[in-house]
Amino acid sequence: MNSKPDVAVGIIGAGFAGLVAALRLKKSGRNSFLIFERAAEIGGTWRDNVYPGCACDIASPLYSFADEPNPDWSRLYSNQPEILAYLKEVVAKRGLNRHIRFNSDIVEASFLQEQGYWQVTDRQGTTTTAGVLLLGLGPLNRPFIPDFKAFNDFRGTSFHSSQWDTTYNYKGKRVAVIGTGASAIQIVPAIAPEVAQLTVLQRTPAWITPRYYHAISSLIQKTYHRFPFLQKVVREFIYWSNEFIGLGFIGSKLVNKTISRLSLRKLRKEVKDPDVRRKLTPDYTLGCKRILRSDDYYPSFNRPHVKLVTDSIERFTERGILTADGTEHLLDAIIFATGFVAADINLYTRIMGLQGRSLVDEWQQNGAEAFMGTTISGYPNLGFLLGPNTGLGHNSVVHMMESQMNYLMLYLEYLESRGSGSFLDVKPVVQDAYNRRLQKQFKGTVWTSGCKSWYFNKEGKNTTLYPRLPSTFRKKTRSFNPAHYQLHLPSIHSSSTHPAVFTSR
Ligand code: NAP
Numbered sequence: 001m002n003s004k005p006d007v008a009v010g011i012i013g014a015g016f017a018g019l020v021a022a023l024r025l026k027k028s029g030r031n032s033f034l035i036f037e038r039a040a041e042i043g044g045t046w047r048d049n050v051y052p053g054c055a056c057d058i059a060s061p062l063y064s065f066a067d068e069p070n071p072d073w074s075r076l077y078s079n080q081p082e083i084l085a086y087l088k089e090v091v092a093k094r095g096l097n098r099h100i101r102f103n104s105d106i107v108e109a110s111f112l113q114e115q116g117y118w119q120v121t122d123r124q125g126t127t128t129t130a131g132v133l134l135l136g137l138g139p140l141n142r143p144f145i146p147d148f149k150a151f152n153d154f155r156g157t158s159f160h161s162s163q164w165d166t167t168y169n170y171k172g173k174r175v176a177v178i179g180t181g182a183s184a185i186q187i188v189p190a191i192a193p194e195v196a197q198l199t200v201l202q203r204t205p206a207w208i209t210p211r212y213y214h215a216i217s218s219l220i221q222k223t224y225h226r227f228p229f230l231q232k233v234v235r236e237f238i239y240w241s242n243e244f245i246g247l248g249f250i251g252s253k254l255v256n257k258t259i260s261r262l263s264l265r266k267l268r269k270e271v272k273d274p275d276v277r278r279k280l281t282p283d284y285t286l287g288c289k290r291i292l293r294s295d296d297y298y299p300s301f302n303r304p305h306v307k308l309v310t311d312s313i314e315r316f317t318e319r320g321i322l323t324a325d326g327t328e329h330l331l332d333a334i335i336f337a338t339g340f341v342a343a344d345i346n347l348y349t350r351i352m353g354l355q356g357r358s359l360v361d362e363w364q365q366n367g368a369e370a371f372m373g374t375t376i377s378g379y380p381n382l383g384f385l386l387g388p389n390t391g392l393g394h395n396s397v398v399h400m401m402e403s404q405m406n407y408l409m410l411y412l413e414y415l416e417s418r419g420s421g422s423f424l425d426v427k428p429v430v431q432d433a434y435n436r437r438l439q440k441q442f443k444g445t446v447w448t449s450g451c452k453s454w455y456f457n458k459e460g461k462n463t464t465l466y467p468r469l470p471s472t473f474r475k476k477t478r479s480f481n482p483a484h485y486q487l488h489l490p491s492i493h494s495s496s497t498h499p500a501v502f503t504s505r
Helices: 016-027 080-093 184-191 218-226 228-249 253-270 274-279 359-366 397-417 428-441 470-476
Strands: 007-012 033-036 106-112 117-122 127-135 157-160 174-178 197-201 306-309 313-316 320-323 328-330 333-336 350-352 382-384 423-426 485-488
Touching: 007 016, 007 117, 016 033, 016 080, 016 127, 016 397, 033 127, 127 397, 174 184, 174 320, 184 197, 197 320, 218 228, 228 253, 228 470, 350 359, 382 397, 397 423, 397 470, 423 428
Parallel strands: 007 033, 007 127, 106 350, 127 382, 157 333, 174 197, 174 333, 197 306
Antiparallel strands: 106 117, 117 127, 313 320, 320 328, 423 485
């Protein structure tokens, strides 16, 4: 029995990924799509992360939708409120609001094989059907808080960086930040001038490069308004400069050495105390963990009330944190800048595919895998934006999502040409071969140089990063080969003939 779904395309999540998808559908003239957003507002990570200093470490002319340049960025690296405002502006301008169902937390998505489409169910039990389902769930929204000993003994305030308590007044307080990753290095300089004492608990020092966090003058903004192609040139320049850094990740020792030197010179210049400098010096290959960009993190340690602690955390106490050297650090608040659970892609939504297969269960058992990080065998008519192995450590993930959408638009075109009720399932052999090749490509990259990071799952497999450059991914996603898929037609069960490869125009 074949009936029509409520919408042609369902999208879960109205963060950057979901919006990339919606904009592309709209641009192609498709209007039958609906975004399910669990919150009352769009923005994903840029709505949720409101910690002081929250900003993007990828320059804004690049960290934006390709078709929606913003000539009014006030800084080269925009802060969270400005990015969120930009997203809202694009949504309003492109009439996407009417395609969003807010407060719709999808708890389950099931593929209805008979009908050849998806059914999603939200927390209130409302069901909606969609011909194709696109997941824009976001890889970094499951806060990770380590299981510290005597965790509950601490009597002060504590919260995770991504769940910042905006009612908490940290001015004049004794605050500790645990972690020294991308979030911490933004929080530390932002709160340092106002707290009475800041204790930064570092386990591994990060590689930090210059950020050039400067304001964009009104003259430049006006120039971008008048000559939009100039902003495009800047965008390209930033993109290719980042790709240059990426060369160091995938094997160029010369590039890596050059950037490492630049970073160490910056450290020498910006931190006065030689002992603190020594503690801040990374002892692993640059890029193995995410490279950070900051102009004000290192100088924070020149402030007398900012202390860098490298002794490991023994346990929490009523009054603070006890470190392995026997010191009890007396605190009013503890901020966990300890990152996210990312590699064990444990989705909030239950995704049920063919024959009752459960994506979360399969990925928990075998590690997350997809074809091109986008389609998944056994889960037809499903596209995962920023799915497994599509993350980057040096360039804009919006570019990756847009590459995925290039591919998914060709997928969609092909699927539509086969008639309603048809569905496409990537062949297991194709997906396996892709992932075997992908894992081999990690050989010789900085990510196999021996550090520990959120890029790896429990089994030590890198399920998060793309092992090549995003420019390579862009090329690979320019065409869609139907032979990679099993086509199921409404009444017949499969088709053996495939037209030629679809290529983007
Ligand atoms: P993160 O990079 O995973 O950093 C977590 C930090 O917590 C690390 O320094 C880690 O130390 C430390 N840590 C974890 N467990 C610990 C323990 N038991 N004891 C002591 N320290 C512990 O997390 P994040 O800073 O939130 O960043 C996560 C990702 O979010 C980034 O890589 C980036 O992709 C994204 N992000 C982006 C931006 C941006 O500007 N675009 C900003 C913020 C975040 P070890 O290094 O020793 O594990």
